Amino acid sequence: MEEAAHSARIRVTRRAATEFAFSGALYDEHAPGLYRCVDCGNALFDSRTKFDSGTGWPSFWEAIATANVCEKKDFRAGVLRTEVKCTLCDAHLGHLFTDGPQPTGLRYCLNSVALRFIPRPANASEKP
Numbered sequence: 218m219e220e221a222a223h224s225a226r227i228r229v230t231r232r233a234a235t236e237f238a239f240s241g242a243l244y245d246e247h248a249p250g251l252y253r254c255v256d257c258g259n260a261l262f263d264s265r266t267k268f269d270s271g272t273g274w275p276s277f278w279e280a281i282a283t284a285n286v287c288e289k290k291d292f293r294a295g296v297l298r299t300e301v302k303c304t305l306c307d308a309h310l311g312h313l314f315t316d317g318p319q320p321t322g323l324r325y326c327l328n329s330v331a332l333r334f335i336p337r338p339a340n341a342s343e344k345p
């Protein structure tokens with residue numbers, strides 16, 4: 218793996234840094250597919266729940282399964298936020314806000330470098 222890309226990933230997933238808005242590879246990704254944890258491959262989000270939040274970070278209104286992500290109170294920025302982490306490997310993914318679109322009203326605001334996008338083959342079944 219390229220060294221700069223690897224250290225950017227470590228800063229986010231293991232030290233809870235946030236990548237610069239509009240700097241990631243996935244905020245503007247609209248192809249159908251699956252978003253997995255970059256560190257352990259855990260299936261986290263589906264493109265069908267991805268939306269354009271205008272924030273410059275990949276945003277989703279629902280996780281694939283609530284058991285696959287965990288939420289933790291985060292006071293790091295001096296305000297209370299809800300941190301989103303991978304349940305399997307504890308990677309920091311981003312934060313959860315409650316100003317998302319219906320049907321959930323949630324906005325998972327994630328870092329591109331914490332995710333690995335797996336495009337869905339065009340002829341694949343619509344079932345995940």
Ligand SMILES: [Zn+2]
Nearest residue numbers: 254257303306
């Ligand atoms: Zn993981």
